[in-house]
Amino acid sequence: MSRAGPGASQERGRRTPPDADDRSWPVGWAILGALRDPVIVVFLLAGTFDVLSDDRVIDGAALFAVALALGWDVARRAHAEHANTDAVRSTGEDPVRRPPGEIAEPTPSFRGRANLRLSTVAAITGLVYATLVAGLTRYSWPATVAVGTPAAAAVAIVWRRPAGDETALRRIPPAGALAWVSVFVALALWELAALLLQPSLTTDSWAHPTISVLMDPILASHLGRSVVLSLWLASGWFLLRL
Amino acid sequence: MSSRDLTVAGYLLIVSAGVGLQLLSSREGSRIPPLRAVLNRVMRTRSGRVGIMAGWAWLGIHFFAR
Numbered sequence: 001m002s003r004a005g006p007g008a009s010q011e012r013g014r015r016t017p018p019d020a021d022d023r024s025w026p027v028g029w030a031i032l033g034a035l036r037d038p039v040i041v042v043f044l045l046a047g048t049f050d051v052l053s054d055d056r057v058i059d060g061a062a063l064f065a066v067a068l069a070l071g072w073d074v075a076r077r078a079h080a081e082h083a084n085t086d087a088v089r090s091t092g093e094d095p096v097r098r099p100p101g102e103i104a105e106p107t108p109s110f111r112g113r114a115n116l117r118l119s120t121v122a123a124i125t126g127l128v129y130a131t132l133v134a135g136l137t138r139y140s141w142p143a144t145v146a147v148g149t150p151a152a153a154a155v156a157i158v159w160r161r162p163a164g165d166e167t168a169l170r171r172i173p174p175a176g177a178l179a180w181v182s183v184f185v186a187l188a189l190w191e192l193a194a195l196l197l198q199p200s201l202t203t204d205s206w207a208h209p210t211i212s213v214l215m216d217p218i219l220a221s222h223l224g225r226s227v228v229l230s231l232w233l234a235s236g237w238f239l240l241r242l
Numbered sequence: 243m244s245s246r247d248l249t250v251a252g253y254l255l256i257v258s259a260g261v262g263l264q265l266l267s268s269r270e271g272s273r274i275p276p277l278r279a280v281l282n283r284v285m286r287t288r289s290g291r292v293g294i295m296a297g298w299a300w301l302g303i304h305f306f307a308r
Contacts, residue, residue: 037289039289039290039292039293040289042293043293043296046300050304056307056308057308058303058307058308059300059303059304059307062296062299062300062303063296063300066292066293066296069292070288070289070292070293073288073289074289133306138305138306139306139307139308140308141308143306143307143308144303144306144307144308146306147302147303147306147307148303148307150302151298151299151300151302151303152299154295154298154299155292155295155296155299157295158285158291158292158294158295159288159291159292161291172275172279172280172283173273173274173275175273175274176267176272176273176274176275176280177275177280177283179263179274180260180263180274180275180277180280183256183259183260183263186256186259187253187256187257190249190252190253190256194249197245206246207244207245207246207249208245208246208249209246209249209250211253212304212305214250214253215305219305225306228305229302229306232298232301232302235298236295236298236299236302239281239285239294239295239298240295242278242281242282242285
């Protein structure tokens, strides 16, 4: 499906993407590039099972939307990197490299007090929010707007955040990382097993409850919803500050 | 032990494993990283960052939104 020009046959064995000058950047390359990202694959799988097992639309659509957005971003950056490589090859200069001697902006050294004040304000706001939203009926439009707004805002914030400096991070031992991955994969598989053991994908099972089914009694009360919403907000705040 | 008990026990076992890993990570010279370090590492890339945050967002939407 590639429309690369003369010389493409020499490149074919190296699995390089087609010429960036070619405006018709093949969709196939973009899809293949996106599917190499495990996060996108996870969201596609989760969206598929969510749509199959639920008659509600928004949460499944949200998973597919994230997968599509990330896929588009992967393809866009791959295209840009390829064009950048061509520019370096033709001019001998890296257009994104900083001049020698340029240093990063210094990090403020006394943010502790401001952070503490911000955290206190955020905690109080979060508790008030959770108590108010817990009073709304689950799956109603007001609850959808009340929960969807901070959810969308948080995703938008991390989307716009620049990539961190990987060299500044302590290396994680592979065995330790594998241990954590195993826990999350086990949880996903156990949930999937419970889902598949239901009478049907859209019928809850008392004998094989999914996490959602186990949460229903907790979320039936105002107190339970308040606690869960508070924990949800707190974990979102924690993730935003990483 | 009923099927329900077995299913719930499975969830509890997995959560306990996570808590155990977090406790192990706090020991001196542990080869197990704390969950925060793993998340920090995953969130260095845009897809990791957006993936984790969207997963969090989805939980709220799944339990409360239409």
